[in-house]
Amino acid sequence: MSSTIYQPVRTPPPALRGSPLPAARVAKVLSGAEGASQSGIWVGIFAITMSFAALTSALFVRQGSGADWTHIALPSVLYANTLALLLSSATLQMARRAITAVPPVEPRAVPVGLGWLMATLGLGSVFVAGQFEAWRQLAAQGLYLATNPNSSFYYVLTAMHGLHVLAGIVALALVIGRIAASRATSRKSTFEATATYWHFMGILWIYLLLVLRTKL
């Protein structure tokens, strides 16, 4: 029966159908690729939001469940860090203005943009260093991961956010490298995606800061 069940091989197999790639489609493919990295980053942001939503709702449940919740005073350095992160978003915007503007606002647009990008990278690193400092200060007060539920959540949330920021820093470095080497292909898309991600990190941090400050 096996032979009758499907159509036998047609020989020779016909050439592949479909049009040869017309010049008009090149743009489409490119924008497809760019669109992909854009929607890719948005989907990623969605997933990250979901994770942190889960963690913070866990925090609120835990706060209600046990009688052992003791509020910890947030280290003041956090606010400096927050400022650094917000500034970095601003510098990143400047970089975008300089680099992605068509036609270039000024001849030296790209070098200027690179400068702003460096600044962003620096501020990002400052933020991460500051978060470490905050941990050190807490540890100095004898507040460790397992000391009490509030400190547990503090370390978990800051650590996970910090890791995401580090990922952002790596991406930034990549972008800087690419632009410096001025590789034409798909530069814009990666850059845009990284920018979106970086701004999101700032927003996420504000949210976390508010959650950590709340005293239910």
Next chain:
Amino acid sequence: MEETSAQQAHVHAPPEGFLRKYVFSLDHKVIGKQYYALGLLAVCMGMVLSWLMRFHLVWPTTRIPGLELLSKAGAPGGIITPEYYLSLLTMHGTLMVFFVLTNAPFAAFGNYFLPIQIGAEDMAFPRFNMMSFWTTLVAFLVLILAFVIPDGPPISGWTSYAPLSAVGKDAGPGMGWGMNLWAISIAIFCIGSLLGALNFIATTLDLRAKGMTLMRMPICTWAWFITSCIALLAFAVLLPACILLILDRMAGTSFFIPSGLVISDRLQPHSGGSPLLWQHLFWFFGHPEVYIAILPSMGIVSHILINSMRKPLLSARVIIYSMMSIGFLSWMVWGHHMFVSGMNPFSSLLFSFPTLTITIPATIMTLIWLGSLYGANIRINSASLFALGFISMFVSGGVSGFFLAQPSIDIVLHATYFVVGHFHMVMGVASIFGVFAGTYFWFGKMTGRMMNETLGQLHFWLTFIGTYCIFMPFHYLGLVGNIRRYSAFVNDFTGPLMPLHKFITIAALGTGAAQLIFIFNLIYSRYKGAPAPENPWSGTTLEWSIPSPPPWNNFGGKHPIVYHDPYQYDVKGSKGDYIMQDSPEPSAG
């Protein structure tokens, strides 16, 4: 020039060298096959574990020769200890749910056919795609590492309820490093699945060929797309849950562990944690996971049914919308796993209603499938038989959902074999039937050789009858109140049930043996099968417009243009009763 730059911009160059071609491949087709192979390996292991469990349940004092080689402490003299039974149970559940039901229908077939069916040359992020497979593989290796460590695998079931799963080695054998490995493995698995889901979504949104509107995508593409949306949320919640569990175990935090627990005569040094928190986080992932397992099979089966019926469904849209609403509802029902868990009894009612509501889209889909069969001319072959078998299984497993969706009935049926029968049929067997159907349907496209029909149909009959013999009786046991997850039946009332248990065990061993036919068929056909034509089933979708197996860039550097809805069957075209999506000839209307 412009074109080549465009190619580089998005499409990777043809793979060079063995490693790039077959191991660290960026080609979605190779990655799909790798996922399939991993699923196959996992399902074989899971099946052997279930054999051991069933055997032990009905012949508890019979030695299983050679088993003490696998674990000296777990099976002294070849007799399975209670804790080792639970280890087998935990590993069976984890392997099957994560590495089979999530990998095979979704990651394997999805990776292989989603890009082709939308006319793309690859996934949006080929490197992520490769990473997601290798991450998953690492997760798999970490998990089975638990078999070889002296401690043995964990014993807290695939749901790993805290505090049993959180307190560490005092909770019993396997709850030391075995449990750590479990938690770490699942965390890694989450990362792999998130990367995969992200890739699927971006690909579907942005890489569709010219003319391939969303509504022109084949139903299985839709299923994979919806599934990846669900997976994105589900695993994004399970990941932090696993991290918290790992911290409770290794860093001494108390997220899930309350105070004053005395385990193995030791007062545990934790305080204030909430065991229900774990249950909520887990089931918030856990219930959508059920649909991650079943939706792709629904899509595959619809795809195959339409082709075998030689006419479109009554309405493909209704199927798609039903899958969407199921996916949407799946976020409001996790609490129905916790009716008797001590959750506020009022919220049980709140959870029960959407759960029952899910039966509406499910019924609509079933009726659409049935109704579409009317007046068709159904081709019978291994693929379509398994597709029809899927409908039957889906119904059988679905109706028992009526019972468990109701808190009041759940009081007596919760944690009995009724539940086991329910989810094995609807989530296990049904979605595996989808995988079998897909394999028989697409094997030719994937390997260039057709699978052997005779063996295929023999495999179907044994599996179809066998699975009913195994899982229907589970419901009867449950109705008497036979508890699940018992390594021996010491209750007074279980004596009379043992004949039924023996019947199940024998059926399980037999059905398991029948799967060897399938595996043999896979290997035999891979090398000796009849050469596969380009379009063996006279299908209409894009995967049938390219050679079998497809070239590394699917469409040979050309870009298909789509003119039709996916299923132009029963139209008197030039080539017979169907028009392909990419053929310019006008559709029937």
Next chain:
Amino acid sequence: MGKLFAVVLVVIALASAYPIATRMYVMPEDISTHGHAIDDQLSDTMKEAGFSFLGAQLVLAFFVFKFAQRKEGAKLTHLPGGAKLVVTVAFIIVGAEVFALGVLGQKAWANVYFTPPRPDALQIQAQAGQFAFYFRYAGVDGKFGAIHPDKIDEGNQNFFGLDPANDIESRDDIVSGELAIPVNREIHLLMHAKDVGHSFYVRELRIQQDFVPGLDLSVHFTATKIGRYEIVCTQLCGLGHYNMKAYLNVMAQDDFEKWMKQKASEL
């Protein structure tokens, strides 16, 4: 082959339904005051589910029988009414079913969980631990002694961590491995978990409730039939889970008093 599929499917469907229809496998007789509502709900659901099951399987078999492997080029037709009909039918029938089960059918649940125990209900504390249940009666003073986890000493049968040396209330507490209760008297069971999650399940009582560590729950019920029934754990709690059980001993009032005296004398 199509015909064979149809025949096999019909056989499977009927064979699957037979043990249900003939009630070969059923719960033991209900001995509680609330259980009948659950049983009714169960049998109603069984009718609806059975109907849907047989209906769908037989229709599937019939269509495959009729429409499989027809001659080449046979005229293909469509179900009269099409998708609209199907969807409407699903909405009306299943919707009605869902409404019936989901809304009207919650009475049984309400009976168990929304009616508070009567004040004169007999309070008994149940403690679940790996891997046994123990039950505590307040004794003559009617007060339960406080629980001190650090005082738990199973080797010395101090399962609840009582401190009789310093806590007078705990001295007369009666601790038992079986749950002895008087018939036709409401019992208010205070549930406490010693280590991990467990569950309290008595089939005849139609009661199942988890023990959750750190969260003290309670159930209440009235047993109407004298006898000895099995209490089993249904929440995976570790290696001895399968063997975690106890007995519910429903006695006549005076037998129960005798039993209490006997237990008190052992203190």
Next chain:
Amino acid sequence: MRTKHLFLAGVAILAAVATTSAVPGGGTVTGKVTYEGTPAKQKPIDMSKEPSCAKLYATPPTTETVVTGPNNALENVVVYISAGAADEPPPSQSAVLTQKGCRYLPHVLAFQVNQPLEILNEDQTSHNIHPLAKINREWNKSQPPGTPPIVDKYDKMEFIPVKCNVHPWMHGTFAVLKNSHYAISAEDGGFKLPNLPAGKYTVTAYHESYGEQTQEVTLTGSETKSVNFVFKARPY
């Protein structure tokens, strides 16, 4: 050259063994362990969850945390030489713990460091043995009926509480000791440590509920010295 050294070393070891091992006809320490006050009332064990064990007893057995004999005799006390006697190599025959009727026989099992330990299950149900060792390596194994005995040994001195995770009432004690000079007080509270070479010894008595007591004793020859221990009993 080297061989000569080896030979000397060998001689040295032999000599050491000769001096430390029990000498027949050495001195003896004997005595009686008693209690004062009212010991905790031993409670009957409800084995109804394990019918295969429960049916072995006409009247339910009681707990064994404090086992007493006539005129205040205290049973199950481990009396051993904690200082003064050198460590000894373990005997080759193994110490045996039997699980019968869901109880540990004996309730207190004393044996030497590195002496083979054998655990048997004579019940129709599967047991779990969980010695809660703190100094030694802790393990936790189940033993279904019909499986070979569990064989193990401990390499450090320790008093280890033993429990069965499946049957919460099953508790016992392993006394892992450094030398062969030990005894467990009998029904009448009596014990006897024979064959002790002359020397100054610390005799220690250990009870699972009442803890430790020590006394000094000096033996000059083959005489018999009497040492008695009195533990304070608490009602709760």
